[in-house]
Amino acid sequence: MTTVALQPLRIDEAVRSTDDVVNILDKGFLALDGAFASDLAVSNGARVSFNLASQEMTARDEGLIRFLMRDHHGSPFEHGYFRFIVKAPLFVVREHHRHRAGHSYNEWSGRYSKMKAEFYIPSNVRTQVGKPGAYTFEPVDEATREAARGEIERQSLEAFAAYERMLELGVAKEVARTVLPLNMYTTYYWSCNPRSLMHFCSLRNSEFAQYEIRELARAAERFLERLMPVTHAAFVQNGRTAP
Amino acid sequence: MTTVALQPLRIDEAVRSTDDVVNILDKGFLALDGAFASDLAVSNGARVSFNLASQEMTARDEGLIRFLMRDHHGSPFEHGYFRFIVKAPLFVVREHHRHRAGHSYNEWSGRYSKMKAEFYIPSNVRTQVGKPGAYTFEPVDEATREAARGEIERQSLEAFAAYERMLELGVAKEVARTVLPLNMYTTYYWSCNPRSLMHFCSLRNSEFAQYEIRELARAAERFLERLMPVTHAAFVQNGRTAP
Amino acid sequence: MTTVALQPLRIDEAVRSTDDVVNILDKGFLALDGAFASDLAVSNGARVSFNLASQEMTARDEGLIRFLMRDHHGSPFEHGYFRFIVKAPLFVVREHHRHRAGHSYNEWSGRYSKMKAEFYIPSNVRTQVGKPGAYTFEPVDEATREAARGEIERQSLEAFAAYERMLELGVAKEVARTVLPLNMYTTYYWSCNPRSLMHFCSLRNSEFAQYEIRELARAAERFLERLMPVTHAAFVQNGRTAP
């Protein structure tokens, strides 16, 4: 009998086999790669103050979680774990990776492998109304929308063609990639804890955040809601302010 | 039919029901409360650089982990999670809680509940030989050992008696506790990731660390070894230097 | 001519030569050892969003800082630095050192040198009224106060005597120190940035914090007020919630 080792898969293929995928942003996704997270761990992170541990969630534990959220007792929300695989355009990733405490990232590198010709072409093309600090956004008319999408698509393909021409000339990938645009997709692992996840969602699933990262944060928040429903409800009730 | 909610348990009782307890430091313990950790996640945290993901550990993945450890590529080791419950004397906890990045703690509070009269009485009573920066420790003779243990026990009980007398006078717990000694036990939740756990072990499961925190770190390292054997072997092979 | 190198000083002596000392908690202090902090750096940390930098504070910069504080834009408040020397009792330090992100500490070690017989004897002896989560504190009567202070002082001296007897027997400092009580003083360096300092003050210069750490936080906040008056005013106006 021969044992054949499973070959590494492209991230896209690896993720497709999961149920826990939320498709976002044109060709992107957020996939839950694994989690160890519960409301009970939050409650017990607080009960340890009294040298106690709950064996299961009760109404009192739910009340305790609401109290912790409201009074900004953040540390009990750190005793859990979420690991995601993300596929998103670079301009979204640049914002995401600015989150530091309680977040870990490992990303596809354009130094080591050739990037793929996949680009985010926005459905939601909008215009900016108002002054800095108080912008609102409104959809553009259909003609402008198509013109913008055309510009973005054309520009993306031309950039990729220039990238490939340089690779054919023998230029190092790390040099050639510098012409690639911010709407190109990348993929990465993202680990966080319930507190840092809520902090991310409070800033990014917000009307002040750019639409695209808000889509990412909205998807992430769905997993918080599924795995930690009491915590999530308290978070929402508290105006989505992270504790 | 009546459903009776399970009552919160004392931490000691809650932990006793677990298999994953290592008894350390006289009356203390380190218990694994849960984990989501694997060598495969480390390998994939690196393979994502090439937009790939392994489906199972192979010899190549093992080699990759050894390479990451040796060349100090630390971030792929952050994609995992360990949660412990610890019971240890305060002087050990003071050292432990100095570890910041990638560590979360929630501890029993002497402000809110009465502490218990449990104190660490060392078996390993030693004397200090050599100069600062280069101490070694040697066991004391039996008479000195018994004298020291007697002093420590007597002093602990007297401190606790003074604590209780103040409580009886109506003095607030948070004031009365200030006479309690550093060998009193406390309990806490401790969450970390494989990288921060290795960083803790590299500094504390070390001949330069105090014996007591070394016992704690040694116990913690056993869980790393059990759940992430390839990572642990590479860590040891690399002189226990965290990546 | 002979040059005589200045000898290292005891921390207490070194600090006494500074103007920037706030005496707190009986025999303790908070001393500003140095700082590089300004309101202008906050404003510019925000103006860089527009690729601009202010050359001096104007009314518009003050308004900008108030806006940043109110809308929880925290990162511009990280571009500054405070370094303190602290002398405080261990039970206060235990709470202080739980603050992780943006805080650095280095502390006197009982492993390497003999501790001094200095103990915090509280003036403010109080009793606890109400239920967990909603305690209030009231002063005890004079007789109770004197009884408690007597207990604390006596217990401290007995603990120190036991410590010294063990040292005389040749027991290692790191073992002997374990009988010392939580009201003993230690000293340490503490570095932080304006944001992490405000986070500390928001949790500790609070009616929910223990009186003693509140005294420390109150002293620290005075230095924030002196060096960054606009930031401090916005912080207070915003209910002392850190951005």
Place this chain on the structure above:
Amino acid sequence: MTTVALQPLRIDEAVRSTDDVVNILDKGFLALDGAFASDLAVSNGARVSFNLASQEMTARDEGLIRFLMRDHHGSPFEHGYFRFIVKAPLFVVREHHRHRAGHSYNEWSGRYSKMKAEFYIPSNVRTQVGKPGAYTFEPVDEATREAARGEIERQSLEAFAAYERMLELGVAKEVARTVLPLNMYTTYYWSCNPRSLMHFCSLRNSEFAQYEIRELARAAERFLERLMPVTHAAFVQNGRTAP
């Protein structure tokens, strides 16, 4: 008499008035905006272990710093501060901003203001030789170099033209910017401490780092050397491994 408030300046102009600018990467720079950093603070961060503080650097303090570096005692190196202004291409900034602990950033935002048509055109065009994990880079021949520079320049200008056409159509800046390439410049404030700065330099002023971020790290290391010469010498002597 009329007082005219100084107007905010473009970052480029503001920086030009400083002596502390290192020009790097074509049109970029690293400017020291301020610092509070000394070897003495490192030494004292260690001496506090003995409750002592040095008043000036002596040969013993220098030896102490070398010992701390060699034996990985990292925390005394956190008691200092550097603030930089950086102008660099996006592909460099993406790598830089992955550094989390002990680093603070605030960056020019393409959401709020129009970007400038400034692009990094590499002098050092190279080819990649060898296998993943063990690449080396060699200069390309002159014809390839000119071809690559031409591609990069042409592609940059076309991308910017598409960006401007979309802005003229009324498309929001945050949407239009997504076609801009990774070699476009941005500017940002960067705060760090001596330890996190050394960690950055150990990973990025390294033969394994991409040439461009190495130039940034090399420039940053010059400021470490100027302000903390003993620390820097020990860092280099220790193989540029951060403590």
